[in-house]
Amino acid sequence: MSLPHPEPERPQLDPERMQIARTYGRERRRLLPLEIALSAGAFLLWWDVISNPLIAWLESQTTGFDVQVIVYVGLFAALMFVVNLPLDVYRHARSVHYGLSVQSWRSWVVDLLKGLLIGAIIGLPMLLILYHFLAAFPQTWWLWMGLVYLLLTILMTQLAPVLIMPLFLKFTPYEDDTLTPRLRALAEAAGTQVKGVFRTDLSSKTTAANAWLSGLGRTRRIVLGDTLLDEYRADEIVAVFAHEMGHQVHRDLGLGILVSSLVNVVGFLLAGLVMNWTVAEFGYSGPADLRAFPWLVLTLTGFGILTSPLLNGWSRSREWMADRYAYDHGPGSSAFADAMIRLSNQNLADPEPPAWMVWYSYSHPPVTERIRAAQAAGSP
Ligand SMILES: [Zn+2]
Numbered sequence: 001m002s003l004p005h006p007e008p009e010r011p012q013l014d015p016e017r018m019q020i021a022r023t024y025g026r027e028r029r030r031l032l033p034l035e036i037a038l039s040a041g042a043f044l045l046w047w048d049v050i051s052n053p054l055i056a057w058l059e060s061q062t063t064g065f066d067v068q069v070i071v072y073v074g075l076f077a078a079l080m081f082v083v084n085l086p087l088d089v090y091r092h093a094r095s096v097h098y099g100l101s102v103q104s105w106r107s108w109v110v111d112l113l114k115g116l117l118i119g120a121i122i123g124l125p126m127l128l129i130l131y132h133f134l135a136a137f138p139q140t141w142w143l144w145m146g147l148v149y150l151l152l153t154i155l156m157t158q159l160a161p162v163l164i165m166p167l168f169l170k171f172t173p174y175e176d177d178t179l180t181p182r183l184r185a186l187a188e189a190a191g192t193q194v195k196g197v198f199r200t201d202l203s204s205k206t207t208a209a210n211a212w213l214s215g216l217g218r219t220r221r222i223v224l225g226d227t228l229l230d231e232y233r234a235d236e237i238v239a240v241f242a243h244e245m246g247h248q249v250h251r252d253l254g255l256g257i258l259v260s261s262l263v264n265v266v267g268f269l270l271a272g273l274v275m276n277w278t279v280a281e282f283g284y285s286g287p288a289d290l291r292a293f294p295w296l297v298l299t300l301t302g303f304g305i306l307t308s309p310l311l312n313g314w315s316r317s318r319e320w321m322a323d324r325y326a327y328d329h330g331p332g333s334s335a336f337a338d339a340m341i342r343l344s345n346q347n348l349a350d351p352e353p354p355a356w357m358v359w360y361s362y363s364h365p366p367v368t369e370r371i372r373a374a375q376a377a378g379s380p
Contacts, residue, residue: 007233007234008231008232008233010233010338011338011341011342011345012341013341013344013345013371014345017344017345017348018344018351020098020348021344021348021349021350021351022350022351022352024094024098024348024350025349025350025353026350027094028091028094029354029357031087031090031091034087035084035087038083038084038087039080039083039084041083042079042080042083043080043294043297043298045079046076046079046294047294050075050079051290051291051293051294052291054072054075055068055072055290055291058071058072058290065131065135065288066128066131068290069127069128069131069290070124070127070128072290072293073127073293076293076297077123081116088112092105092108098348099207100206100207100208100347100348101205101206101207102203102204102205102206102207103204103205103206107204107205111168114167114168118164118167122152122156126148126152129145129148130145131288133145133148134275134286134287134288135286135288138276138279138286138287138288139272139276141268141272141287142265142268142269142271142272143265143268143269145268146261146264146265146268146269149261149264149265149268150257150261150264153257153260153261154216154257157214157215157216157253157257158215158216158217158219159219160214160215161214161215161219161221161223162215162219165214168205169200169201169202169204169205170200170201170204171198171199171200171223172198172199172200173196173197173198173199174197174198174199174224174229178234179234179237179238180197182234182238183197183222183238183241186238186241186242186245186329186330187245189329190245190248190249190329192245192248192249194213194220194221194222194245194248195215195218195219195220195221196221196222197221197222197223197224197241198221198222198223198224199223199224199225199226199229200223200224200225200226201226202225202226202227202228203225203226203227203230206227207227207346208227208346208347208348209225209227209228209231209232209342209343209346209347210225210227210228211223211224211225211228211240211241211243211244212244213244213247213248213252213253214253216253216254220248222241222244222245222248224237224240224241227346228240231342231346232339232342233335233338235331235332235335235338236335236336236338236339236342237339238330238331238335239326239330239331239332239335239336239338239339240326240336240339241330242325242326242329242330242331242336243322243323243325243326243330243336244322245325245326245329246321246322246323246324246325246326246329247318247322249325250318250321250322250325252318252322255318256315256318259311259314260311263307263310263311266303267299267300267303267304267307268300270299270303271295271296271299271300271303272287274295274296274298274299275287275292275295275296275299278292278295279292308360308361309359309360309361312359312360312361312362312363313359315363315364316358316362316363316364316365319363319364319365320365320373323336323365323370323373323374324377327374327377333374333375333377333378334374334375336374337371337374337375340367340370340371340374341371343367344367344368344371347367349366349367350366351366351367351368352366352368353366
């Protein structure tokens, strides 16, 4: 239940906010070389200085392979985490400075710890499965690991909205006399199986607005942030909802799982080839030899860097499709443009990010392009 609120005025792009967004964008980009240098430096330190002595020490302490794997990879993950922590802290401080984040340090640290815990709960069994596959199937492990990844992604997509997201945000079923009938009509016209519309308390963390589609099967839902519901005109909310319906109609979540799983299996295959080469070249006992671990990380990271523009390009094309769906099936493209204008003023998204940055790392088209396209589409 939410109280009716007066309709705000139609939005205009705010030049002052755009200028702040440009500065904020530049500031964030400047951290990139530092981030790469820190991660690469820590990796090289691990490979060159820590890895072999650590393995020798572990082998002198225990014959338990699982323990060796957990301690070795756990320490590696801890090093990478600690090295990147100052940047994360700095980013949060700047986000608070710019008025985007409203999270206290306490709340930020609690979220960070929850994230680590979830990472460990999922990562630990995955790590053991990986190393058992590497030991048992040195030639075909990449295929089995690809399958495990696919199953895990399906399971996590299904469970995330009910098990993981509620650890960070509150979700309440959204009911409202004016909006809900319009949203329901849209969902029915699309003939979709969305199981619910939820309101979430994004304002406990941020001043930015957001909405998303999540879950699979019975957990499939559309989530609208309170930062959107309380500050946007009804037509704009319906337009954003229509965009999410577009994703649902185009089966983007399922396709996304499929595409990322296919890319992943290719990455594992490539890692398998590299591991075989290192075994022959350096006399490792097999791909499960921990001394080959840095090669595994190097191959998978390199592959991730190379495929990132591919996956993001695919994602942007799906976002454009969902935008066009919203023009045609929502209250019109000008309502959608208004929603994007409000989003642009609110979220401090860089209005003109460099083309290479969009090409490489943007999963969504820049918001100014979305506004222009919606205005050019010219439906009421
Ligand atoms: Zn979208």
